Amino acid sequence: MTLATPAPIAPASYITTAHLLEAPLPQLLDELGAELVESSITEQGFTGYARREDGRLLLAMRRGQPVVERDCIARALLGDMLGVPLPPLPEPYQLTAL
Template identity: 45%
Template sequence: MTLTQSRAAAQRKPSPDRLLDAPLGDLLAETGAEVIDSTIADAGFFGAVVQRKNGQLLLAMPTGRSELEHDTMARYLLAQVFDVDLPKLPAPFETTEL
């Protein structure tokens, strides 16, 4: 991540309250993130974040999941990307940074 990307990320970092309370569409717009459908069909896959070279965030989310799961995981992935201090999800959920 370049210094310019770091500054941009810091400017769009949501607060914990905003992350949990804002409508998901607003939160995605504010953070420069876009949700895309993932082709991964594994039941243990809940989503992934990819940052493009231009700084745009893509949240690759599995299809066919409940709205609650989709919303919760998108918010949690954003919290991980922006290092927002939230409690960890219970097992079996875990995040891995590559």
């Protein structure tokens, strides 16, 4: 997966590691004004990317992605964008800043 904008966005004070890991994903997206869309990228191994667009967070995820993978990757991307520390992703996943 790729993170298109490496500079973190200042998180709201309640966005802690615990909140990022435990809150339902739709709630997190709503709280942060973030949008999750399906990407047109179909390359093998691609799971998603995050970027800022018009002051909002945009998460683009692979079409047909398993629900658990999508949830985990979305939280990792949000944590990275917000500068919230999270445990490392399991192999073979990794975040790459471009």
